[in-house]
Amino acid sequence: MGAGPDPRLTSSLPLEFERVGADGRVDVQKRAIAEEVPVAIECNGLGYAVLMASPGDLLDLGHGFALTERLIDAADDLIDAEVHPVDRGMLLRLTLSARVAGRVADRVRHRTADSSCGLCGVESLEQALRPLPPRRARWSGEDAAVFAALAALDAAQPLGAATRAVHAAAACAPDGTIRRVREDVGRHNAFDKLIGAMLRERMGWDHGFALLTSRCSYELVEKAALSACPMLATISAPTALAIARAQEAGLELRVLARPDSLLRPVA
Template sequence: MTEAPSVPMAMRRLGFAGTTDGPIVRDIAVEAPISVEVNGIGYAVMMATPADLEDYAAGFALGEGLVQSAAQIRSIDAHPIEGGIALRLWLPPEHSERALERARKRVSESSCGLCGIENIEEVLRPLPPVTARIATTRDAIAAALAGLADHQPLGHATGAAHAAAFCDPDGRIRLVREDVGRHNALDKLVGALARAGVDPATGFILLSARCSYELVEKTARAGCPMLVTISAPTSLAAARAAAAGLTLVSLARPDSALVVNDTRGMIA
């Protein structure tokens, strides 16, 4: 199930610096509550753009550690309900217990991914080491940055959506997903890669967002060796990337970027 990611809305333009006032119709990004259910048990409620929900479900399950591959998901169903959408994942019995245990702990959920976690030690649990390595260049990163705008139809239409892109080491953009939430966009991308059989270890991820620790965690858990973000990282994001061996490039702009961590020397 996929709903329209944006809807038109009548507004009034307020002019500045000589620009005239006037009526205008502009698309706005759709944000809706998505109730994630695992084997019939309520697991989380996320605010997201109701598009590419099958990709989102797969990426969410992978990021939560409910499955190790998209092939372990038996089915995904999305249905409209009062006020939002029910996104239902069906897993085999051997993957049910973790979902049930996490669901017991969660009272509420937000895009930060922290609600329902019981202690700081759980937040800071070790990430799986990133063992993949690619050979890329500054020119490849610049090429991906330059090409990203051409893959952001929802962002162009609404000015309110983040994009997550998977890029080859040469900077060619292979796949992009958009959402009002940067975490959701990345989950959708990881899910889309898994469902398409594309190994995240073979390229790098580019995000039109600031680099918070959750994005580092999702990238590391996907096994992708490098994360590039448009805005700066937080201190915890930088520390977690270094600990996992994830190459992190931030404040990536047309004229420069900051290499926060490249201990494995992947960028020429």
């Protein structure tokens, strides 16, 4: 698959700031600032979506996005992916297999209809809350693993350490060992990048879990369920819909994960 330029080189930029102290003193300092660019996603020649994302690991983003958008079911459904720099952003071109190509056209038609007909909102709501696949694997670890992963996560976030402006998504082993991490200015993008990296490497969750530096929204629950993740842990609170969707899919949640405590929703 075409790799294009190495976009990780532009994930942050050094910029100058004037630092103003409470005592009125002013000095100049440089900080690494996270990049955020429009990423246009094109599927089989059709414009599908535009995301605001960090410009690193975009091939991973393409794979994860295609899976969690339900455009593909497995890595082999994505025949090719290419990243191209364009004016003021990046173009991510995905080529889907003939077996699933019809899904793209159906979704594009549906989005076009949404913008032209108020009645289509009913169908949009049904699409937004489509049934989730039942849990295919069970998390076999203990809560101590979440605390272990939390303790190791900071050291696994180079972009976060430099900018303090991005989210991270980590794939963790049952004992909390961090296996893969992806970072992005958007929490959804970070998780899609992680899922995409695992998909490209043919790497399963192996009874482990995902740890996200974000709140637990229903979209992240759905991405976890669609990637067959057994358990999702987040450092911030969940929404009620996220808990309901997780229970529907049989996905275990650990939320408000802190170094000294976490919460487990009670069914």
